[in-house]
Amino acid sequence: MDKPTYHPAQIKGWGVDADPKNDPTYPMKQRNDGEHEGYSWERPRQQTSDIEILQSNERPNLTAVFGTSTPPAGLSGMLRRFAFKYSESSYGHWLPLVLADRVGVVEGIVDDLRRGHIPNIPEELGWKAEWKHNRKQLVTRVLIGAVFTYAALAYLRGGKDD
């Protein structure tokens, strides 16, 4: 990427129609055009940490601070590391992350069981609140689920007999 050798001001007509009022970013942005100086501001001190932080490849460094929740681990962690090889502009970045999130749910259940904790899924789903405020729909949903499960099982069993 070669920067051009001419200065814009040398170009015929440069800036003659510039209109400072033509700024749809006002008042959201108090424009000072600092971006023109590049990534050159005095940065806050860099946070350090020994946990693994994934970094967007659209920036040269870690941000000065970052969160340290739930570092990548297991199969979902491998998928996440893979995703960060691609920019935020690529499906290669987001689709593996979506997949990793689903894998993470299974890993979460395995992890719970390994710690001897059987997750109380109806409670996690907030069914107590549904039971209190939305009983009819909850019961219908559970019944429909039961009917589908029964039908699926009956179908599978029927298939075996053939």
Next chain:
Amino acid sequence: MLAMNYRGPQRVRIDHKPMPEIQHPQDAIVRVTRSCICGSDLHLYNGSVPDTRVGMTFGHEITGVVEQLGSEVQNLKVGDHVLVPFNIACGKCVFCQQGLFGNCHESNPQATAVGGIFGYSHTAGGYDGGQAEYVRVPYADVGPTVIPANMDPDDAVMLTDVVPTGYQAAEMGGIQPGDTVVVFGAGPVGIMAARCAWLFGAGRVIIIDQLDYRLEFARNYCPCEAYNFKEMDDPVLFMKKTTDWLGADVCIDAVGAEANGSVMQNILGRGLKMVGGATPALHWAINSVKKGGIVSIVGVYGPIEALVPIGNVLNKGLTIRANQASVKRLLPRLIEHVQNGTLDPKALITHRIPLEYVSDGYRIFSAKLDGCIKPVLLPPSATS
């Protein structure tokens, strides 16, 4: 300490987690006194935001008492009761310097398109949030603001997100005196946007939703016209007819990725999650605004492309303005509005739920049960 723990789509629970620690000289540790559940949390709750990891604690609308300070913090002292803007912002980068505190470049290593946000997935920085007894607050000299002595903490917690977001939605609309403003979504954010549209001199304010109880609330609170899109054959046609066939001057999307109203979008955006969310609200906003009009977007969508009628944006000559709210930029003005009674944000709080019942809180807010508009979670130490 007690903290909310995300286990997978629509599964959250209360758990014991280690206390947060100072990790940077500008950090503070805050003992939470209030923390709300937000429409934005529902995108996480439904598993719609990529890189939402099991085990994370959500929560970005926080008030609390400063317990501990890093060595470089100067503007706060232990014991201060603060409201904490949802954006994590350094105050030094070129974006913060221009008031774009929602677009800080030094708070989120995982993505450049969005600044750091408390408890909002790794795509927004990987911070554990405030639906817990304690929370780590980075850049404590920049965001946290001491709650004025005479201010109700319920008003204060609404100033961390809902009020600035609703206000900025109206501000980005570039509303001129006499304008007709249509707000899609009568959640806390949409209601606040409709309320604030008057502050900018709107001549007519209309709010659209599918929930009669919220429409009824908005009709009285804002006050404004309120209509249920489920009762319309075609919301865009309805809007054209009610604006003398020209369209609204300004349309505001205060719904975001969980929008209802299109079967195809429900499948693609909410079911398969193959696009950055369901877009009927934004679609209606673009198609209901007048030629040369302005569409203001505060409804949140995912990072993958979402389906919008971009050809109509071009042909109608629309201006689109959108952002995460810049809470710190707006706070001084909004604190004034609350203190002199112009805005009454605490009136939106319908549910006060002990933190221990966080799964019920999410279900009530997500399924819109029990007339819920805005739920706030109270840790045990805040209620005793």
